[in-house]
Amino acid sequence: MPQNADRVLDHATLFREPEYEAMFESKRNAFECPHPEEKVQEIADWTKSWDYREKNFNREVLTVNPAKACQPLGAVFAAAGFDGCLSMVHGSQGCVAYYRSHLARHFKEPCSAVSTSMTEDAAVFGGLQNLVDGLTNASALYDPKMIAISTTCMAEVIGDDLNSFVIQAKEKNGFSKEFPVPFAHTPAFVGSHVNGYDVMVKSIVANFWTKEEGEPTPGEAINIIPGFDGFAVANNRELTRMLDLMGVEHTLLSDVSDVFDTPTDGTFRMYAGGTTIDEIKAARNAKATLALQQWCSEKTLEMVADETSQTTQAFNYPMGVSATDAFLMAVSEITGKAIPESLELERGRLVDAMTDSQSWLHGRKMAVFGDPDFVYGMTAFLLELGVEPVHCLSTNGNPAWEKKMKALLEDSPFGKDTQVWPRKDLWHLRSLLATEPAEFVIGSSHGKFLQQDLGIPLIRLTFPIFDRHHHHRFPTLGYQGGLRVLVTLLDAVLDKLDRDTEKPGISYDLTR
Ligand code: SF4
Numbered sequence: 001m002p003q004n005a006d007r008v009l010d011h012a013t014l015f016r017e018p019e020y021e022a023m024f025e026s027k028r029n030a031f032e033c034p035h036p037e038e039k040v041q042e043i044a045d046w047t048k049s050w051d052y053r054e055k056n057f058n059r060e061v062l063t064v065n066p067a068k069a070c071q072p073l074g075a076v077f078a079a080a081g082f083d084g085c086l087s088m089v090h091g092s093q094g095c096v097a098y099y100r101s102h103l104a105r106h107f108k109e110p111c112s113a114v115s116t117s118m119t120e121d122a123a124v125f126g127g128l129q130n131l132v133d134g135l136t137n138a139s140a141l142y143d144p145k146m147i148a149i150s151t152t153c154m155a156e157v158i159g160d161d162l163n164s165f166v167i168q169a170k171e172k173n174g175f176s177k178e179f180p181v182p183f184a185h186t187p188a189f190v191g192s193h194v195n196g197y198d199v200m201v202k203s204i205v206a207n208f209w210t211k212e213e214g215e216p217t218p219g220e221a222i223n224i225i226p227g228f229d230g231f232a233v234a235n236n237r238e239l240t241r242m243l244d245l246m247g248v249e250h251t252l253l254s255d256v257s258d259v260f261d262t263p264t265d266g267t268f269r270m271y272a273g274g275t276t277i278d279e280i281k282a283a284r285n286a287k288a289t290l291a292l293q294q295w296c297s298e299k300t301l302e303m304v305a306d307e308t309s310q311t312t313q314a315f316n317y318p319m320g321v322s323a324t325d326a327f328l329m330a331v332s333e334i335t336g337k338a339i340p341e342s343l344e345l346e347r348g349r350l351v352d353a354m355t356d357s358q359s360w361l362h363g364r365k366m367a368v369f370g371d372p373d374f375v376y377g378m379t380a381f382l383l384e385l386g387v388e389p390v391h392c393l394s395t396n397g398n399p400a401w402e403k404k405m406k407a408l409l410e411d412s413p414f415g416k417d418t419q420v421w422p423r424k425d426l427w428h429l430r431s432l433l434a435t436e437p438a439e440f441v442i443g444s445s446h447g448k449f450l451q452q453d454l455g456i457p458l459i460r461l462t463f464p465i466f467d468r469h470h471h472h473r474f475p476t477l478g479y480q481g482g483l484r485v486l487v488t489l490l491d492a493v494l495d496k497l498d499r500d501t502e503k504p505g506i507s508y509d510l511t512r
Contacts, residue, residue: 048434048454056431064427067369067446068396070188073099074196074228074296075150076113081232081254082204083274084145087113088138090131090160091152095188106230106464107260107472112270114138118154127155131165135181136173142270145277146180148204150196156187180277182207192396194296194371197228201254202300208280209307216284216308221249222335223286223310225300227293227317227373230444230463231476233261238475239292242328246337251275251283253300261473286310288334292327292477293317293373295401316404317377320384320482321350346479353486354385360493360512362386367438369429369447370462372397372422376405378442378461381485383412390418390438393429397422426450440492459492461485 002017003009014020028034046052072089076099079087089096096115103111116122116130131149138147149162162183170177184199224243226236236257243250258273283289289304291297294314301312311334318327325347328339364387368378372394379389392405402422409415419436421428426446433441433454440457441447445466447458465471475481494512501508 048431050435053431053435056428063395063425065446066395066425067393067429067443068192068194068371069102070095070153071186071191071193071196071199072096072150072152072188073102074193074198075148075184075186075200076100076111076196077103077193077228077256078197078200078254079113079148079150079204080111080259081226081252081256081274082146082148082280083276084271085204085274086138086142086144086147086271088116088134088147088149089113089152090116090127090134090149090162090165091118091155093117095152095154102464103260105466107233108469109260109262110268111260112142114142116155123154123158126158127160128165128168131160131162132169132172135166135169136175139175139179144271146182146204148200149181149183150186150200151184152186153188156185156189180207192371194228194293194373194396197254197296198299201225201297202303205253205280205283205300206303206307208277209284212281212284216310218287218309219249219285220335221251221282221286222331223251223253223283223289223304225253225289225291225293225297226255227291227296228371228463229293229317230465231472231474231481233257233472234475235477235481238478238481242343242478243331245340245342246328246331246335248331248335248337251279251286253280253283253289284308288312290327290330290334291315293371295372295396295398316380317373318477319377319485320381321347321354321479322384323377323380324478324482343479350479350482350486353483357486357490358386360490363388364440364493365390365438366440366442366459367391367393367429367433367456369393369395369426369441369443372401374462376401376408378485379405379415379418380408381482382442383408383414385486385489386414387489388414388417390436391421391429391432392418393421393424393432395423395425430454439496440489442489457492457496459488461488 002019076087079085093115096113100111100113116127116134118127118130122130166181166183182203184203186196226232229235236252236255253275255275262269262272288311291301291314294316297314304310305312313330315327318324332339366387367390368375375392375394379392382389402420405420409418430450433456440459441450442459442461444462444464445460450456451458460468474484476485
């Protein structure tokens, strides 16, 4: 045998041992009725042709490998950013296991969320009893300060009404009527995790604001809604650092930076950090609410505008120089606080680094995929760097996003040939890259199969990143984040150059 107690092999090497190769081969021949290898290759090549691309783009009722997740995942992420908040997902257990594992695989941290565990009987008779029992058990077992409920497909298909269920649950199980149970319907068959994030932040904030009496009395502080962001651990801290440097009093509405970054010191923290209930209440009296991601906050900003006289403004994942400038200048204008010299120096250092390296990035062709705000912010930074985006694809991008993207691209000579693809999936992207290639693809870990299939290197800069560790611990927003993104892009370009030149030995240089 290839391994024994003294020689234990990892699966990556074990399954390449001759015994396993022979076993796979015999399984293929005995059970898979394989087509001849030449035929398989012929079809594989055809799927990379313009002919296949046309057929692929005629797809109407089938999605293959969408670059998005379902609404409740966003709701669970948003709820995790509030102090002592336990997510309860009304529906089937498997869905909740998916959200927990998805977030845990990215952040390499445990993610707590409970399920009302609906099964066949609840699907037929409704999930009221599951919700009543779930609230009682979860509050007794996990001692939360609030329970935020979202829904899976199952609860939505049968039409369970959370408002009525929560009222009945409070009457039936005897815990305080004042105990906060914000809820949001998050039907997974429409929208995506960015909408789930939006409605959950709105629900939690509105839950406390609507109980406050009297008109809001605007003070000096501002609210920030970070949006669904796989880099939130570092980005929220970076945001706080920049605003502290400016002396701007602020509240992050949903701050996951601590709960997805707990220390190993012998104590399990089911709840860590996050926006407190007092902070949510006080946020009603803020001067303004700014959202870092437009498509993660449309409904929340509408609610803020309806409930208060606050200024509201949305950004699109401010990455790079101009977008960070625009964000900080808006903060400065709203609060009257000047941008300090220390931030100006950081800006200058980013510009210096971009200038030092511009010859390696200028004219490179890259494709970007991901959530609408990420793709917008990333593309804006690429244009600043002189990179030519070939394809910008967002499965959860809508026509308004497409229009905004095109306006951005029209403004730059590097964007004149860029194609924008809303509501397209990664199988579409495969066809696009096979027929009109890019040198690099920027996106999530899901892009590694494009790399495997088409040989185009993947640059991991957005959620989910499952197959690399700790990227989320370094910011991508602000000037410091811009530096980190710049280095990530440059490493990919220079690594590829080294790989391409090491065999011929020509231009395999020590200094780049
Ligand atoms: S799409 Fe529906 S069934 Fe699938 S994980 Fe989301 S809620 Fe559950």
